[in-house]
Amino acid sequence: MSETALSIVPAWDEDLELILAAAVAAGDTALGYFRKSFGVHWKNEGRSPVSEADLAANDILKGRLLxxxxxxxxxxxxxxxxxTRLTRETVFVVDPIDGTRAFxxxxxxxxxxxxVVHRGQPVAGVLYAPALGEVFQATLDGEARKNGDxxxxxxxxxxxKIAIAEDLIGKLALPYRKTMLRVSHVPSLAYRLAMIADGRIDGTVVKRNSHDWDLAAADLILSRAGGALRSVDGEPLxxxxxxxTHGVLGAASGSALSALLAASRPLEPH
Incomplete structure (x- = not known):
């Protein structure tokens, strides 16, 4: 590759460094509120809580990144x-605290x-779980890492070992149910996907109406670790x-993914 061509390749490693530093700053700020008294209000007609910590973390991320x-x-x-985000080739996709109810x-x-999403595809991603002391990270052309490894x-x-909501199990194809052990509830969807990436569980089924900010970073980390997140029809996001928002999704690797998606198709109305 010529020197000129190299100069125009997007520097996703530099973006990774940027979002990692911002995520750590935001997460450490949120940790300062954790298990203390703080304000909470409800949005989306009372369905979703948001805390002072969510907003403080969001302010740090938005200020630093933009x-x-x-x-x-x-x-x-x-x-x-x-x-106006739709007019930009590259976009930051952020959830200041994924798992607010748990928080x-x-x-x-x-x-x-x-x-960092470029032309619809995640190209750099970070998950920072400060209460656990864990950092997951990846770029489009790099390894998935947890705490540097x-x-x-x-x-x-x-x-x-499949993470799935209890009310969905009975809707899966019966033969598949006999091959799985349900993992108890993991309140952060992003972290649940990271658990597949680092080999703690085999897969998960994601209910309808998850959002870009729940998924984008974890999707990239999982894919660089050898897994995949797909619609029940097998399409990438x-x-x-x-x-x-997205429909019913499945995440796993290899044959485990194809079997999970096949068993999950009845969950998605067509």
Missing amino acids: AARPDYGWLSEETDDDE ISGKDLWCVSVA AIAVRDAGDIL SYNRPIV
């Missing part, structure tokens, strides 16, 4: 959507999720669209 990359778009759970109740399974999905055994 100051460094003013030409990037912005999509965050805690910011009113600005459709509010004092449980440590929550994380800061930050992704390379991670990979595990080889599926005869019995699959695209991000930074006008509609930022």
Whole structure:
């Protein structure tokens, strides 16, 4: 490759360094509120809580990231959507605290999720779980890492450890149910996907109406660890669209993914 060609390749490693530093700053700020008294209000007609910590973390992320990359778009759970993001090739996709309900109740399974999405595809992603002391990260052409060490999905055994909501199990195809062991509830969707990436579980089924900010960073980390997140029809996800919600999804690796998607198709109305 020529020197000229090299100079125009996007520097996703530099973006990774940027979002990692911002995620750590935001997560450490949120940790200062954790298991203490703080304000909480409800949005989306009372369905979704948001805490002072969510907003403080969001302010740090937005201030740092857009100051460094003013030409990037912005999509965050805690910011009113600005459709100018649709005109940008590259966008920050952010959840300041993924697992807010867990955070509010004092449980440590929550994380800061930050992704850089370029032309609909995540190209750099970070998950920071400060209460657990864990950092997951990846770029489009790099390894998935946890606390600096390379991670990979595990080889599926005869019995699959699958994270799935209890009310969905009975809707899966019966033969598949006999091959799985249900993992108890993991309140952060992003962290649940990271658990597949580092080999703790084999897969998960994601209910309808997850959002870009729940998924983008973890999707990249999982893919670089050897797994995949797909629609029940097997299609990869695209991000930074006008509609930022998704249908029923499955995540796993290899044959475990194909079997999971096949068993999950009845969950998605057509």
